[in-house]
Amino acid sequence: MFNRCQGLPDDPCPKGRCDASVRNSICDLFLCPDRSSINVARPPVSPADYESMTPIQQFAVDSGTNEMHQILFVCDEAGSGKIEVALKICEHFTG
């Protein structure tokens, strides 16, 4: 029993694949390799080095890169450095 590739909302699967290559993927969609490798965000590098971050930013980066944590909320005032944290976490997962 295989799952059929659902494709992406703006990019349906052209082949309608339904075989062992179709796996539960981004956003809980069942996608074949053709579709699961596209539409991946490529965020810019964080403007801040980890070493130059505040202790609370470093804590947030550490929490966000801990794969035991599936969801992380980062809340603070505008200009507090949330974007630097988010981009640093993205760097960890994009390699």
Ligand SMILES: [Zn+2]
């Ligand atoms: Zn597909």
